[in-house]
Amino acid sequence: MTEFLYQNEASIRLSIFLSSFVLLAIFEHLKPKRPLTQPQLNRWANNFALLFSGTLIVRILLPAAAIGIAYLVERQQWGLVNHVDWPFWVSIVFSFIILDLAIYVQHILFHVLPLLWRVHRVHHSDLDCDTSTGLRFHPLEILMSILIKFITISVLGAPVIAVILFEITLNLLSMFTHSNLRLNKTFERVLRWFIVTPDMHRVHHSIRENETNSNFAFHLSIWDRLFGTYIAQPADGQLGMTIGLEPFRENHWQTFRGLLLMPFDAKIKGYAINDRDTKNADALSLAREVALQNQEKARLSTELSSYIQAIDQHALVSVTNAKGEIIRANKKFCDVSGYSEEELIGKDHRLINSGTHPASTFKDLWKTIASGKKWQGEICNRAKDGSLYWVDNTIIPALDEHGKIDRYISVRIDISDRKRHEAELKKAYDDLAKVNAHLETISRTDALTQIANRRYFDEVLANDISKLSRTNGEITLMLCDIDYFKKYNDTYGHPAGDAALQQVAQAIESSFSRAGDLVARYGGEEFAIILVSINKQTALKLAERMRHNIEALKLEHCDSDVNDVVTISVGVTTLPVDQQTSSAMVIEKVDKALYKAKESGRNNVQFIN
Incomplete structure (x- = not known):
């Protein structure tokens, strides 16, 4: 590709x-x-x-x-x-x-x-x-x-x-x-x-x-x-x-x-970030000067009322004394919280505490503003009617003429809509992740037997060989085939054949309990099992147990030449993995082992290393 x-x-x-x-x-x-x-x-x-x-x-x-x-x-x-x-x-x-x-x-x-x-x-x-x-x-x-x-x-x-x-x-x-x-x-x-x-x-x-x-x-x-x-x-x-x-x-x-x-052309300047045209220098200088003046005015308590009035239409503003008791709340604050200014005056902000945030949040908040520093963060509050609303909150300590904190100014922007959109977007992402995970599962699963499909088998085999090649570990591959399955379909019909495949698949899967083992439908009536880091003796024991588990299903097969119930032939190979080992090499070995099992009369396990 x-x-x-x-x-x-x-x-x-x-x-x-x-x-x-x-x-x-x-x-x-x-x-x-x-x-x-x-x-x-x-x-x-x-x-x-x-x-x-x-x-x-x-x-x-x-x-x-x-x-x-x-x-x-x-x-x-x-x-x-x-x-x-x-x-x-x-x-x-x-x-x-x-x-x-x-x-x-x-x-x-x-x-x-x-x-x-x-x-x-x-x-x-x-x-x-x-x-x-x-x-x-x-x-x-x-x-x-x-x-x-x-x-x-x-x-x-x-x-x-x-x-x-x-x-x-x-x-x-x-x-x-x-x-x-x-x-x-x-x-x-x-x-x-x-x-x-x-x-x-x-x-x-x-x-x-x-x-x-x-x-x-x-x-x-x-x-x-x-x-x-x-x-x-x-x-x-x-x-x-x-x-x-x-x-x-x-x-x-x-x-x-x-x-x-x-x-x-060297004569003409453009708009590079660090090479701006200077034609607006006077305007920019004036803007900076005004910004500095406004910053200074914002710190003076004598300008507090005009500052609140300027942002009254856009922000929730409240002013507290040094103890945290509310002494002023604007109309926007009252509208969003549901409390009148009379109900707020003399109270502290615990009145609108939603219980969403831990106590440590407010402890850190007070520690910051009490030291004269600005605090900024997102807070969830509870309105009078019990509804929740989110604000982006900035609290600025205001100093008196002696340089001591005498009040705190809180300016909040209502971000409830943004938080709702964020929650909706997160839910959409979570739903998409679930769908993707489901699609990934579907793409790796055989629709009939609900075990791994050939695509996932090929992927896991290649990955296991790649990992084991670094440590020269051993890989075991089993390939099994339902004996005389075509005759089974001809005798009992394809719906019965599908049911038999499902039962055999589940019996094979239940024969292997380790987390790293993989059972897959290899194709038609063939199944493959990948096992990592087991020796030949253990592999043969597991293969025989699997073969007996299939016989124990006692699925009637009157046209079988080896038994009157459904049986399987199993090929097994175990070999050390190095840099030259490939998936095709391992499959070729186990395929020969399966052929040997069929040549040996079927319903048996054969090993080739």
């Missing part, structure tokens, strides 16, 4: 790329989010020209590409993943997630480092944002990205399949997230909790500096939320925002020649 994907990955990626581009272009034409401001054909020609030139340079300078490096890494067993003993599918999922995180970090670096921002601003200079913008990268950026990807894949040891899937998804989502597609609002709001949507990424292409330096994620939107780079909507709205970079709006920059030369 890996060889096939490696040999044909170029064709597969090209087919998916072309079909995806055409479909997205059609959909954004039928349901556009924003009217385009520039001639579309000119932009497409320039963006495709950048793509073709970048691809050509990469093919000349780095013919191996990311897939080739992954193939080399997998063959040489380089990287973290190749030295961790976990299921192959876990390696694929883990590698995909880490590669996506690496792209997120790389994207930030292209905004942080001035040299990298020079080439990346070619992408941001597009004056519209549609499917073709996902192709608009300077050849130097494509080359740098490939080199970074080489290092990431080598250190990580990502499997070839994971890299192929990631590259395909990267190409597809690059076009999707840049598309001018109008999605259903509810669907888009839910979708962006999982992956980056066009509306989410469009903020990143805003002309505003703080919006340009946000929403860096490519696939999984969680990175922006996790690392604090997320902005939900542009300040001017999706339809009112301006796209592009202000210094590169002239026509000569929007040509193929202008795009190629843009990184080498």
